[in-house]
Amino acid sequence: MTELTDVAESDLRGIRDLDIDDVLAYVHRDLKRLPGYTELYKRYLRQRWDVYELDFSQDVADWRERMTQEERDAFVGISAGFHHGERQVEVELPVFMLGGSEESKIYMSSQIEDEARHTVFFDRFYREVVGMPGDSVQDVLDASFEHVSETFVGPFGLLAYQADELRKDPEDPAARVRYGTTYFLWIEGVLALSVMKITLTYCRERGFLPGYYTGFTATCRDEARHVQFGMRFLRDSVQEDPRLLLQIHETLRTILAINGAASRRLALESLGWTPEEVRRLMIRQLHMKLTDVGIAIPPDIREMVSRIEPELAGG
Amino acid sequence: MRFFTPEWAEAARAAVDAGPEREGKLPTYWNWIDRARAGYTATWALGVRETGEYLLLTWKDGKCAEAEITSDPGAADYVLAAGETTWRELREGADPGRVVMYRQLRLERGDVLAFFRVIYFFVESLAALSRIRTT
Ligand SMILES: [Fe+2]
Ligand SMILES: [Fe+2]
Numbered sequence: 001m002t003e004l005t006d007v008a009e010s011d012l013r014g015i016r017d018l019d020i021d022d023v024l025a026y027v028h029r030d031l032k033r034l035p036g037y038t039e040l041y042k043r044y045l046r047q048r049w050d051v052y053e054l055d056f057s058q059d060v061a062d063w064r065e066r067m068t069q070e071e072r073d074a075f076v077g078i079s080a081g082f083h084h085g086e087r088q089v090e091v092e093l094p095v096f097m098l099g100g101s102e103e104s105k106i107y108m109s110s111q112i113e114d115e116a117r118h119t120v121f122f123d124r125f126y127r128e129v130v131g132m133p134g135d136s137v138q139d140v141l142d143a144s145f146e147h148v149s150e151t152f153v154g155p156f157g158l159l160a161y162q163a164d165e166l167r168k169d170p171e172d173p174a175a176r177v178r179y180g181t182t183y184f185l186w187i188e189g190v191l192a193l194s195v196m197k198i199t200l201t202y203c204r205e206r207g208f209l210p211g212y213y214t215g216f217t218a219t220c221r222d223e224a225r226h227v228q229f230g231m232r233f234l235r236d237s238v239q240e241d242p243r244l245l246l247q248i249h250e251t252l253r254t255i256l257a258i259n260g261a262a263s264r265r266l267a268l269e270s271l272g273w274t275p276e277e278v279r280r281l282m283i284r285q286l287h288m289k290l291t292d293v294g295i296a297i298p299p300d301i302r303e304m305v306s307r308i309e310p311e312l313a314g315g
Numbered sequence: 316m317r318f319f320t321p322e323w324a325e326a327a328r329a330a331v332d333a334g335p336e337r338e339g340k341l342p343t344y345w346n347w348i349d350r351a352r353a354g355y356t357a358t359w360a361l362g363v364r365e366t367g368e369y370l371l372l373t374w375k376d377g378k379c380a381e382a383e384i385t386s387d388p389g390a391a392d393y394v395l396a397a398g399e400t401t402w403r404e405l406r407e408g409a410d411p412g413r414v415v416m417y418r419q420l421r422l423e424r425g426d427v428l429a430f431f432r433v434i435y436f437f438v439e440s441l442a443a444l445s446r447i448r449t450t
Contacts, residue, residue, distance in 0.1 A: 088416070145413055150344075150435060153412045158431045160418040165427050178428065254428040261347040261435045263340035 004029060007221060012049045015221070016214040020200040023217055024193065027224040031292035034232040037107040040225045044110040047225075049218045051120045056211035059129045066208060070270040075199065076130060077266040080147035082195050083122040087141060088156040089187060090115035092163040096179060098170035100233075107229060114222045121215045129212070149266060154258040155191065158182050177237050177244045181251035184230020188223055190285045196220045197281060202271040231293040238295070248295060256304040283308050318402070318449040319368055319384055326447045327370055328382035331440040344435070351433040352377045359437075360388035362396035362423075369394070370444075393425035406449060411441035 007018055007026040035043075063072065093115060097108035119137070126132045126140050134140040162179040169175065196216060203213040238245050268278060283305060290297060297305070316323050337345050355374050362369040369388045373381040388394045397405075397420040405414060414420055415438055422430060430437070 084416070145410065150412070153416050154431070154434050157412075157415040157418070157434065158427070160416060161422050161427045161431065164418060164421060250428055254432050257432050258434055261344055263344040263435075265341060 008043075008047070012053055012214060012218060015049075015218050016210060018217055020197065020204060020217055020220065023220045023224075024197060026221065027193065027227055028288055028292065030224070030228050031231055031289065034235060034293070035228060036232070037101070037103040037229065040229055041103075041107045041110055043225055044107075044114070044222075047221060048113075049117075051117045051124065051215065054121070054124065054211045054215045056124065056128045059125075059209045059211040062208040063129050068270065070267070071202075072130075074266065074268050074270045075202070076144070076147050077149070078195055078268065078271075079122070079125075079199055080144045081149065081152035082118075082192060083126055083144050084141060084148050085152060085156060085187065085192065085195075086115055086118035086122055087137075088159060089183065090119050092159050092183070095163045095167050095170060096176070096183070099166075099172075099176055104233070111226055111229065114226070118219050118222070121219060125212055125215070129209070150261045150263055151259070152191065154261070155182060155187055155255060158254065158258075159187060173237060173241060173244060174247050177234065177247040178251045180230055180233050180237070181248045182255065184227060185234065185248075185286075185289055186252075186255050188230060189227050189289045190282055192223055193220070193227075193285050194278070194281050196223070198268065198271060198273055198278070202273075205272065227289070231289060234295065235293050245296070249298065249301060252297070252301055253304070256301065256308070260307075260309045262309075279308055316447065316449055318406070319363065319366070319370065321384060323447065323449065324370055324382040324384050327444040328372060328379050330443040330447055331372060332379040333443065335439050335443040335446065348436045348439055351436040355433065355436070357393065358391040360385075360391035360394040361420075362388065362394065363402060364396045364398045366399075369396075372440075388424075391424075393430050394423045395420050395425075396423055397421070405441065405445040408445075411438045411445065414441070 004022065004026050006014065007023050010018060067075070090112065093108065093112050097105050097112065100108075123137050123140050126144055127134065130144075132140050132143040134143055159179070159182050162175070162182055166172065166175045166179050196219070200213060200216055200220070203209045234248060238248070268275075286305060286308075289295075316326060334348070355377050357374050359372045359374070360369040361372070367386050369385055369391075371381075371383050371385050371388065371391060372379055397414070401409075401414060401419040405411060412435075415434065420441075
């Protein structure tokens, strides 16, 4: 196992050799301590990477010659969620930056830049490797939208409407906590990390797509900062006003209620994942955040969590 | 039939009440929608931003009971509005889920979390009323 300091300090070349499980461990290591916003901003300045340094030439060969049609379909089916997800969390974030402390605003500027860079990462991957057509970033997004499943459409749409609500009063603590629950806890803490684990484990075990592996593993390391910021924000909000816990609960009730809908089957077996494994992965991702941060949930939500359907796998 | 006329409103009511064609999507998805719709009671006001007119759809116990065109969304639980371009794109076959994800149809009034709890039922209703032939 790699030392977690390697995860913290690797440059893009070094990231290619990291094990995704170590990067996921790095995301969670600091959840109990939860660093402050300025510390996270300093870390960003050290860890920022250049998305245009990635080389996708081996990925193109792997995609065309070594992967099967089934593997390509499953890969596009799951990664399209974050092709759109990175854009969504980029464009909906500036409204959140309008509220909170000055330290929070400074940190937020770094996360907005991270998310923009992640959007470019997927734009390059879909354009150069998958071969989707388009002159603009929007064209390529439009080409991949048909592959985005309800698992993503619902939560991303919810975030868009919550951002619109927050725009009316960016300092409203309840609206900020509802928004933060969807953004940091669910989209980043559960959906993004699950997609990372599934696609990056496949790449690593098969030795495929080194450009994707490098870029999305670097993205995962950025995600450590985002999730830690978000959990710190939720924890501090509830400590300041315990009634805000109810806002987290109400948001989770909606997210979990819509989580079971899937209009088509996406077989992830070809990437090495059974529906039951995907289910356990998502539950585990959610539990780790809730317990490490000390967010208590009532029995009805616990019940909803245990019923999480592995619709990422279409089951 | 002309868009946003009383005749169209009645066709819209019938279309959302019948729901869209259940083809090409998993049965479990339609089960989810049936559960979301069961007992659903709320009023949706769907507006055109440029004209200020709204289609008012009243759901009672899972049935779409009434529809009218009005410039006053009044006591509707959820007031939404989109520009004429978005409405035209929907009638030309744009994906209603994408329209929601891109917030092209804005929630002007109403509880966001409660609205989203039935979101795919709403998306499929939008699909159904977009498919009415208009001139
Ligand atoms: Fe990201
Ligand atoms: Fe992020």
